[in-house]
Amino acid sequence: MNLFNLCVFGKLVEETEGAFGTIFTYVICALGAAGVSVLLQPAIVRGAVSVSLGASGAIFGLFMVSVLARISWDPRRLLEGLILGWFVVRQVLSEAQAQVAGGLTIGGLQVGHLAHLGGALAGVLLVLALKSVPDPDAGGKA
Template sequence: MNLLHLNHYRPQWWQWVTHLFCHANFAHLSGNLFNLCVFGKMVEETEGAVGVSLAFLVCGIGAAIAAFFLTPALVHGRITVSVGASGAIFGLFAVSVATRLRWNLKQLLEAAVLGQFVVRQVLEEAKNQATGGLVLGGLAVSHVAHLAGAAVGVALVLALSKLPPA
């Protein structure tokens, strides 16, 4: 399994994707699966199955790139690795809100409700990053990846909104 984790010291090309499907423990996996069911479904409603899949991958890889460049490769002599889909999930948080910002009362209400949740999550991640981060079950949480995933999600929606309609 260690070959599937994103190794920050000597990454392999496949690890940029495979780490999204590895998790530290069952709580990590179940939390990400729950959020994927909720927010993935919301993105699927507006963007379809291909859209949610591509958003997941783009946000997850974008989050990994940020974590790779902003996190030391070695900490206390141990190689840093990234596992989990949390960065991709934060991207789906952002995409689910950004795709609902339309002049339609129902979608604006959905965006307001979802938006307050997403803003609270992002602010909590920023606070945790600024105060040194959380360690859960002996493992450091990558707040950088979470924040980057959300930023990539917003950037993705903005970039795609500039494309001409098909």
């Protein structure tokens, strides 16, 4: 499922941000996911050391960036953003609910809901940070 979502949402981010922007976004969101996981998830779960491993946190960041990068007054992009946004909001709320409920286990391994939420947060913060940077093509216009 991660590979499918990476292909879909990675391509959507690539359409607006280019190949380098997609790689940069993925890495920043992966670091955000790992950081939140390390800071907020207990290191020891049921007597065993807990580690966070996987691409899904970074992919949640791509979810957020793919939606936020499409927000504009262009009707086509606005419609794409609304449709994608509905999917992303449902996914993020589902992750938050699962975390509050104690989490899910797949194949005996605990799902890193905090990492998913951390990746999504990193994506939002990245877009907000980059929107504050002046566009050199705009000739100094905001």
